[in-house]
Amino acid sequence: MTRPSAAAPKPAWTDPDCPVARTLDLVGDRWSLLVIRDAMDGARSFTEFQRRTGVARNILSDRLRRLIAHGVLAQETAPSGRRLQYVLTDAGRDLFPVLLTMRQWGERHAFEPGEPRSTLVDEHGARVPDLKPTGADGAPIDAGTTHVRKTEDGSSPELAEVEAPQ
Amino acid sequence: MTRPSAAAPKPAWTDPDCPVARTLDLVGDRWSLLVIRDAMDGARSFTEFQRRTGVARNILSDRLRRLIAHGVLAQETAPSGRRLQYVLTDAGRDLFPVLLTMRQWGERHAFEPGEPRSTLVDEHGARVPDLKPTGADGAPIDAGTTHVRKTEDGSSPELAEVEAPQ
DNA sequence: GCATGATGGTCTCGATTCGCAACTCATCGG
DNA sequence: CCGATGAGTTGCGAATCGAGACCATCATGC
Numbered sequence: 001m002t003r004p005s006a007a008a009p010k011p012a013w014t015d016p017d018c019p020v021a022r023t024l025d026l027v028g029d030r031w032s033l034l035v036i037r038d039a040m041d042g043a044r045s046f047t048e049f050q051r052r053t054g055v056a057r058n059i060l061s062d063r064l065r066r067l068i069a070h071g072v073l074a075q076e077t078a079p080s081g082r083r084l085q086y087v088l089t090d091a092g093r094d095l096f097p098v099l100l101t102m103r104q105w106g107e108r109h110a111f112e113p114g115e116p117r118s119t120l121v122d123e124h125g126a127r128v129p130d131l132k133p134t135g136a137d138g139a140p141i142d143a144g145t146t147h148v149r150k151t152e153d154g155s156s157p158e159l160a161e162v163e164a165p166q
Numbered sequence: 167m168t169r170p171s172a173a174a175p176k177p178a179w180t181d182p183d184c185p186v187a188r189t190l191d192l193v194g195d196r197w198s199l200l201v202i203r204d205a206m207d208g209a210r211s212f213t214e215f216q217r218r219t220g221v222a223r224n225i226l227s228d229r230l231r232r233l234i235a236h237g238v239l240a241q242e243t244a245p246s247g248r249r250l251q252y253v254l255t256d257a258g259r260d261l262f263p264v265l266l267t268m269r270q271w272g273e274r275h276a277f278e279p280g281e282p283r284s285t286l287v288d289e290h291g292a293r294v295p296d297l298k299p300t301g302a303d304g305a306p307i308d309a310g311t312t313h314v315r316k317t318e319d320g321s322s323p324e325l326a327e328v329e330a331p332q
Numbered sequence: 333g334c335a336t337g338a339t340g341g342t343c344t345c346g347a348t349t350c351g352c353a354a355c356t357c358a359t360c361g362g
Numbered sequence: 363c364c365g366a367t368g369a370g371t372t373g374c375g376a377a378t379c380g381a382g383a384c385c386a387t388c389a390t391g392c
Contacts, residue, residue, distance in 0.1 A: 105261055
């Protein structure tokens, strides 16, 4: 009797309490994140995503559908005419820090010196500086100075007042 | 048959020029990142990783091997005795910003208000504030104010005034 | 000195997912 | 009307995943 009642066909979340695990469930695969990367860099059409990422077309089709279902992308008709296009939602654009930190880790640890690579630059053409995590007091933090606290409900420890106005 | 001469069995990288894609190739799958998450929160042993993540043991075995091969984890003997343990390398600890931004995106977009969730707190128990990307001048940046520049080699883009013709 | 249990895996095998290629369908250009 | 392009879908073999059985080593109790 490992299943007292009807089976659970959808675990829904790998780890329901952990925001990291939920993010991974929603967008945490190679092709989804590469699609989002290219959407942030201006890609809009199916073919453009396919060309930039090199993903198989059926997989791309699935990922676009999934990202739309999860509210990361939206499908709309192009202003110029009848062609459809995929654009990032607010939630999709909000993945920018994730892609940025991945990019910066890759630059630091996945290239040999001198290897060719693409870089992210701001409007003035200057390289985007490394993102440094800091605590509430502004001091640098890392894995050694933080830990995960399990909370019983949505109330935030110490700073419960901030509400997402989005 | 379809390959009469030497095949290219290892594409090595999905997209060799892009640091994001390289990061995804190295650590960009659900279980690897959950293992790293738990390593940052104190997990050390095979059984502890298995218990926390819930991953199948053969997959965990594979991921630990792969993370060691990529220099994200290291295997060492515990100081107390003969038991082995897995610890993060410098490169592994440097993934902290990636996990942090994923966690923060998940908190903003993957939970209903009031749903129970775990949170990351610093040494004083205060909730870690959101990480905000800024440009070289300190101004906030996002996907709309940045773009990817292809560089021919490892030379710094600050010194390159012409963009590569796509 | 042998059963018991924890740790740290490996093996097998069915299920799922991936990736390539071929095919469809609609529109556009001439 | 004909071909090219965009946007997918379908079929199928290959690779990967996941659950569970199995195995080796060591410590403990008796």
